[in-house]
Amino acid sequence: MNIDMGIRWMELFNEKIQNEKDYLTQLDTPIGDSDHGNNMSRGMAHVVKAIEEQKPETLNELLKLITTNLLSKVGGASGPLYGSAFMGMMKAETAGEEWAKILKTGLENIQMRGKAEQGDKTMVDVWIAVVEAVENGELTHELIDEAVEATKPLKAKKGRASYVGDRSIGHIDPGAYSSGLLFHTMLRAEAE
Amino acid sequence: MNIDMGIRWMELFNEKIQNEKDYLTQLDTPIGDSDHGNNMSRGMAHVVKAIEEQKPETLNELLKLITTNLLSKVGGASGPLYGSAFMGMMKAETAGEEWAKILKTGLENIQMRGKAEQGDKTMVDVWIAVVEAVENGELTHELIDEAVEATKPLKAKKGRASYVGDRSIGHIDPGAYSSGLLFHTMLRAEAE
Amino acid sequence: MEKTGIIIVSHVYEIAEGIHRLIKEVAADVDVQVVGGVDIKEIGTSFDTTLAAINNSSAKNLLAFYDLGSAKMNLEMAMEMSDKTVKIYDVPVVEGSYTAAALLQAGVNQENIEEQLEEMHNVK
Amino acid sequence: MEKTGIIIVSHVYEIAEGIHRLIKEVAADVDVQVVGGVDIKEIGTSFDTTLAAINNSSAKNLLAFYDLGSAKMNLEMAMEMSDKTVKIYDVPVVEGSYTAAALLQAGVNQENIEEQLEEMHNVK
Numbered sequence: 001m002n003i004d005m006g007i008r009w010m011e012l013f014n015e016k017i018q019n020e021k022d023y024l025t026q027l028d029t030p031i032g033d034s035d036h037g038n039n040m041s042r043g044m045a046h047v048v049k050a051i052e053e054q055k056p057e058t059l060n061e062l063l064k065l066i067t068t069n070l071l072s073k074v075g076g077a078s079g080p081l082y083g084s085a086f087m088g089m090m091k092a093e094t095a096g097e098e099w100a101k102i103l104k105t106g107l108e109n110i111q112m113r114g115k116a117e118q119g120d121k122t123m124v125d126v127w128i129a130v131v132e133a134v135e136n137g138e139l140t141h142e143l144i145d146e147a148v149e150a151t152k153p154l155k156a157k158k159g160r161a162s163y164v165g166d167r168s169i170g171h172i173d174p175g176a177y178s179s180g181l182l183f184h185t186m187l188r189a190e191a192e
Numbered sequence: 193m194n195i196d197m198g199i200r201w202m203e204l205f206n207e208k209i210q211n212e213k214d215y216l217t218q219l220d221t222p223i224g225d226s227d228h229g230n231n232m233s234r235g236m237a238h239v240v241k242a243i244e245e246q247k248p249e250t251l252n253e254l255l256k257l258i259t260t261n262l263l264s265k266v267g268g269a270s271g272p273l274y275g276s277a278f279m280g281m282m283k284a285e286t287a288g289e290e291w292a293k294i295l296k297t298g299l300e301n302i303q304m305r306g307k308a309e310q311g312d313k314t315m316v317d318v319w320i321a322v323v324e325a326v327e328n329g330e331l332t333h334e335l336i337d338e339a340v341e342a343t344k345p346l347k348a349k350k351g352r353a354s355y356v357g358d359r360s361i362g363h364i365d366p367g368a369y370s371s372g373l374l375f376h377t378m379l380r381a382e383a384e
Numbered sequence: 385m386e387k388t389g390i391i392i393v394s395h396v397y398e399i400a401e402g403i404h405r406l407i408k409e410v411a412a413d414v415d416v417q418v419v420g421g422v423d424i425k426e427i428g429t430s431f432d433t434t435l436a437a438i439n440n441s442s443a444k445n446l447l448a449f450y451d452l453g454s455a456k457m458n459l460e461m462a463m464e465m466s467d468k469t470v471k472i473y474d475v476p477v478v479e480g481s482y483t484a485a486a487l488l489q490a491g492v493n494q495e496n497i498e499e500q501l502e503e504m505h506n507v508k
Numbered sequence: 509m510e511k512t513g514i515i516i517v518s519h520v521y522e523i524a525e526g527i528h529r530l531i532k533e534v535a536a537d538v539d540v541q542v543v544g545g546v547d548i549k550e551i552g553t554s555f556d557t558t559l560a561a562i563n564n565s566s567a568k569n570l571l572a573f574y575d576l577g578s579a580k581m582n583l584e585m586a587m588e589m590s591d592k593t594v595k596i597y598d599v600p601v602v603e604g605s606y607t608a609a610a611l612l613q614a615g616v617n618q619e620n621i622e623e624q625l626e627e628m629h630n631v632k
């Protein structure tokens with residue numbers, strides 16, 4: 001990962017988020033409050049606007065900009081969670097870590113903030129699968145899709161979906177899906 | 193008690209409430225939300241206005257009018273409590289009971305609604321003392337004042353004052369004080 | 385099954401309106417009636433606005449939530465005067481009514497909702 | 509003793525404003541900061557408005573209350589960024605903050621306030 005790839009990643013991620021905004025909201029309807037599409041759309045619109053305006057010149061500057069915009073603009077639980085992820089990634093980048101380790105630190109920060117474990121039907125499930133695959137150099141689009149899909153049969157233990165208990169079973173977790181988009185576009189940016 | 197005496201009672205009670213409105217609010221400040229004066233003032237203003245407009249011709253009509261106005265206009269806990277009291281009194285009056293028994297039914301209804309026992313530092317403490325005295329034909333102004341004053345050293349167990357726990361000790365209960373005014377003016381109306 | 389709705393009685397106009405907005409997000413199809421304050425400005429609750437809200441609901445069966453004790457008293461009086469079934473829950477007004485609404489929207493029955501609310505009990 | 513204040517973070521503008529009004533009635537002298545919603549219209553919470561509210565308080569020591577989990581996350585992040593002492597209580601947002609405010613106004617210390625709040629625990 002580098003600054004140009006990183007900016008491209010955010011552009012692609014933003015495109016996906018805006019295109020799939022309604023679907024994200026739809027996923028957030030049976031098990032949430034129908035705002036994940038709006039939340040991510042608002043947050044990512046600010047991220048790309050900030051990139052245009054502030055023109056970050058290093059990967060670290062970019063990660064910082066992503067962090068602050070997601071923290072203050074998303075509005076839902078996904079705000080502090082993605083915000084924590086990118087904040088952790090920024091710190092690991094400062095420390096000179098490799099990309100796999102940087103992503104892993106992002107995951108650790110999500111878990112520190114949200115206390116979700118594997119199988120709690122959250123974005124964490126996707127991050128865990130992706131981090132492991134990146135460590136082994138095995139990340140593929142299929143693997144991402146499988147990790148997202150795997151949240152479907154689970155019962156939610158964290159976040160708003162946990163309020164509906166058993167009724168959360170049978171639906172894909174919206175945050176898992178948006179994390180899926182994040183990693184699909186990361187793969188694409190890396191490939192370009 | 194009869195209709196003329198009852199109307200006079202309410203006029204006198206209203207006068208007292210309006211005159212002592214600020215003091216009632218002051219009592220409700222250290223152990224409550226500073227509105228007992230406003231609450232009772234608003235409620236009683238509606239009661240006397242309704243008496244003027246509707247001109248009740250029987251004690252029962254009067255008790256009903258007091259009930260509905262206190263229930264809908266007071267706004268604080270004292271609303272449903274005084275409302276329940278007068279509703280009980282109305283029913284006992286319909287059943288042809290004596291005044292002592294009517295007052296006792298009022299007390300029972302306050303307790304049914306608010307679940308307060310003697311010593312919980314509420315209006316119930318004054319009502320209990322008064323009902324017993326009326327039953328024995330011994331109600332005096334001094335007895336009323338003593339019952340009100342006796343709430344001072346108690347720790348509140350019901351209502352908003354119970355939230356401040358030990359800090360409720362050392363203050364007269366506002367609802368006890370307004371009930372004191374109710375019975376002082378009852379004595380006066382009976383004497384006129 | 386009888387249609388089940390929600391009623392919320394708060395001392396403050398804004399709290400009631402705010403809870404209504406919060407709940408509607410997760411329970412668009414549930415009939416939620418709220419009463420807040422004596423009126424838009426005065427803090428407090430009253431019997432007749434509470435009764436009106438109960439009667440105003442399209443549901444015959446109501447789960448009721450309140451903030452402070454005097455709101456509960458008005459709810460009790462109002463439910464005695466109404467021919468609807470109203471059950472009052474001594475749970476946190478925001479968190480409890482939110483949970484109940486989310487579960488009602490998800491089609492969960494009253495018994496199971498009560499199990500969830502039971503865990504929140506003992507705060508009032 | 510350090511001055512102690514209160515901060516409340518709710519998902520909804522009206523809930524925050526309403527709790528503020530309810531609390532001010534019983535705790536006129538307590539510094540109460542509220543944050544409600546992403547803004548007046550959008551439901552949600554955000555890190556920077558939460559941090560701003562913490563910094564805006566005249567108190568150095570803050571008791572914090574929130575409605576739903578994501579508000580807690582923002583509170584946690586904000587308190588890590590602030591040099592004030594902030595303690596978050598997992599109690600009902602309306603009932604808990606009301607109790608704490610009434611006790612603070614009555615001059616009760618934090619330890620004893622926590623004992624009272626403890627009874628409300630376990631709802632979140």
Ligand SMILES: Nc1ncnc2c1ncn2[C@@H]1O[C@H](COP(=O)(O)OP(=O)(O)O)[C@@H](O)[C@H]1O
Binds near residue numbers: 033036078123158159
């Ligand atoms: N404690 C948590 N840990 C990890 N992820 C969480 C947690 N709480 C919520 N999430 C994620 O956030 C997503 C919901 O985000 P969003 O709808 O934007 O926020 P909100 O639930 O506040 O409306 C969920 O689908 C889930 O993936």
Ligand SMILES: Nc1ncnc2c1ncn2[C@@H]1O[C@H](COP(=O)(O)OP(=O)(O)O)[C@@H](O)[C@H]1O
Binds near residue numbers: 220270365366
């Ligand atoms: N559960 C109860 N049982 C009996 N009396 C009560 C109860 N709760 C409150 N009260 C009485 O009501 C009075 C307060 O009335 P008011 O200030 O008008 O209502 P609020 O407390 O709702 O502001 C108290 O002083 C007390 O005498």
Ligand SMILES: [Mg+2]
Binds near residue numbers: 032035036076
């Ligand atoms: Mg959501």
Ligand SMILES: [Mg+2]
Binds near residue numbers: 033035075076077552
């Ligand atoms: Mg949301």
Ligand SMILES: [Mg+2]
Binds near residue numbers: 220227
């Ligand atoms: Mg009062």
Ligand SMILES: [Mg+2]
Binds near residue numbers: 225227267269427428
């Ligand atoms: Mg009041």
